[in-house]
Amino acid sequence: MIETSDKPRIEFTPERLERAKEILTHYPEGRQKSALLPLLHLLQEQEGWTPTEGMDYIAEFLGIQPIEVYEVATFYTMYHLEPVGKHVIEYCRTGPCMIMGGEEVYAHLKQKIGAQDGETSADQLFTIKPVECLAACGWGPCFQIREKYYTHLTIEKVDEIIDELRK
Amino acid sequence: MTTERPKILTDKTHIPGIETFDVYRKNGGYSAVEKALKTMTPDEVVEEVKKSGVRGRGGAGFPMGMKWSFLAKPEGVPRYLVCNGDESEPGTFKDHWLMKTIPHLLIEGMIVSSYALGANTSYIYVRGELMYVVRILEKAIAEAKAAGFLGKNILGSGYDLELYVQPGGGAYICGEETALLESLEGKRGNPRNKPPFPAVKGLYQCPTVVNNVESIATTSWIVNNGGDAYAAIGIGRSTGTKLISASGHLKKPGVYEIPLGLPVQEFIYSDEWCGGIRDGHHLKAVVAGGSSVPILPAAMLLKTANGEDRLMSYESLSDGGFATGTMMGSGGFIAMDETACVVKNTWNFSRFYHHESCGQCSPCREGTGWMEKVLHRIEHGHGSMHDIDLLVDVAKKIEGNTICPLGDAAAWPVASAIRHFRDEFEWHITHPQEATRPGAIFKGHMELV
């Protein structure tokens, strides 16, 4: 359970508020709750993660109870309910990627950034999260950093990607 | 032997710039919208789809035209078409590929399908991880709308359609159609008890059709060329072509459009398709239709119990039932050579289902975790012989007793792995030290091909 806090209120930036309003038009009258998942993505895009204050703001925005937002945010795996590093590396640990040598590649990745599953590197740059199949099995092993897919991973390729992101 | 292969979904995918409206249009795109809206009634479109015999490509293989004809049409109640782009079944990545490569093909299909069903608002639900694909689709929709193929009074036909893309939030279960609808309503992805079926009470309690990306994408071709032409391709009740996502130890993994009825042997070994098993290795086992379907040993996959060549078709893949057959599923073809450990892979899949269970019903919520833990134990050299029977029994107690088919999907891979590879499980139990050594390969009496 999360302790209640007096953290400052979170709101969408004006530009995101416009996008949020546009999203609401996708659904029939009285069905605004449908916007919940897209709005949570919007929140996470803005904040980098999904803080409680932001969820409360969305509840208010949609005219629903905060618990309805918490129920949804905790059901899905993409919403980071705790602060994360700048780059969240979500690597696929499922069968096809595993048999394509995923384990070795990911072990190297973890060693390189110095963080284990669920951890954030000391420099706050990387958070590593194992996820299930990313629908890129034929191009595995693979991971995703925010919206971008990285496929056909090898140890060398991982080195390149991480070195690039560290710059 | 290379014959002229019918290409229904992939005839334009090689064209540079095909993801843009202009290039797609110049290459004959959106002609199906013109034809349907200007020259056909909605029922005529439904009729062509029925004639085509095309079956749902999301996994269950239910005839699409028949599903459409079940849609309830009460007066004054909106109807919805929802496209299922949640694609999360391990081994399956064809919808991902299709949507990012040729987004307008799906949009065109959405327009003719929505028209056929009388839907004025339609949604494409895409798994949240594919946010970049969501953006590709949104851009394509904006282009199509600007060109008058979406919005009010499309091409002067009087037909209105708004099309929206909805991202998911990361949950395999939202591929199950009623969970998808719950998710689209902004809720947890808990599948609904059925009946009522979506055709009667779906999105917002209104009649709804849910179809897979690939299913909907075929409708443009069917409208353009007729249902009979589609039905002429394929074999028996497996009409048309199918996208296969090929992964694992193949020379050329990737997405292939095959005519249904292609021999499995040819699909794996011909250079036209997967090009065979990677050099120096031999095929041990295949999961032919996505992680949920029963795994088969190589020999059993290539030949049916009657000694006939097995074909890539709904009927042939399931020939022999679960004793010696498997299923077409979503077409996620995962090939494993002798280096793959069946126990490890079964545990991995089992962890997947445990992780993805929504937790609503007790057999799946508790049973998936139980199976995972027992398999983990066996894989790590701490199993005992009675664990194997325990797994079989737990799988049996889940199967058929749950709200949605995820329970079955979790049970089948375990049951089938034990059915066909029991000796490998036993080896893990009797030779834990050998079996847990990194790179250990089971050299039992498995038949490699």
Next chain:
Amino acid sequence: MKVTIDNITIEVEPGTTILQAARKIGPEVAPPAMCYYEPLKASGGKCRACLVKVTAGSEKDPRPMPKLVPSCITQVQDGMIVENTVNEQVLETRKGIVEFLLLNHPLDCPICDQAGECHLQDFSFQHGVQQTRYEEERRTFEKQDLGPNIQLHMTRCILCYRCVFTADQITGKRVHGVLNRGDHAEISTYIEKAIDNDFSGNVIDVCPVGALTDKTYRFKNRVWFTKPVDAHCDCEKCSGKVTLWYRGDEVIRVTARKNQWGEVLEFICNTCRFERKNTSDWTIEGPTKVARHSVISANKYGANKIVPEFARRLAASQYKDVHEGRDTSQLNIKQLPEERFKQLIPPAGESAVAGIRSIQNWAEDK
């Protein structure tokens, strides 16, 4: 409409579910229900305890249904034929459901306030298997207070969703819900927040297990040593119809009245439940008929039945010194002498209930 359940035919209204029809016939054929709760809309369909076999779909289409169906949400068709207690597959499946529900369950009946009126105990008594085959670690959660009067032991929750529906349908603003998914799913408020609503206490009554309990009653007594009495008061917020649970002259608990199936038809307010604990607050109507569910009225669990390990442990548990820090001086009973204790624990193969009954007799003697 005609429907036949376990060879007994009954006439029911269209729209009746199989479970409702079976209940109309009587408890002998009524399937167990762990999540369904008739007064709550949308309840049912989740626990799968009530699965039955439909051997003929209807008069018109007499084909059997391929899978077992959840009787609580499946409507009868004219001429439907259903098998519940007479069907091997149903009974076997039910054993599996008990096993699944107990898999991650703590089995801490000795320190659980629900013991004696717990539907999960009843369910496992009647349908359970002999012994658990589960060797893995059980899932655990911390205890949580949902405000000053309600305590949540998430470890005991079977995720029936009843309390969620209750909060939605009876209290308006819901502050607790189901978080996470799969076997990590839990009932919670997410952030620390009291459930603060005049009708919030009803979640205690709808909870089939000891997950949601009345803090004002905690460890006060074992339910089978209390005396339930129906009473009412003139309440401005609710019907005021309640059951008072007495120990001696003291009202130690107030609950809503439950029908034969353990369901509350008239929900009560928190004032009645938590604050009116003097006999003088109430007009007494008379002794409550003990619901069929409770272990106390266990005569239906006939002897000679193979008693599940779980039930034996329960019987044994009645006399364990139940909880560290628990004020046992408040109990009516004292520790039993060792030999008496052994005598009461029935060997495998005999009725645990016999044990419980002799315990009761003994307690009444005192």
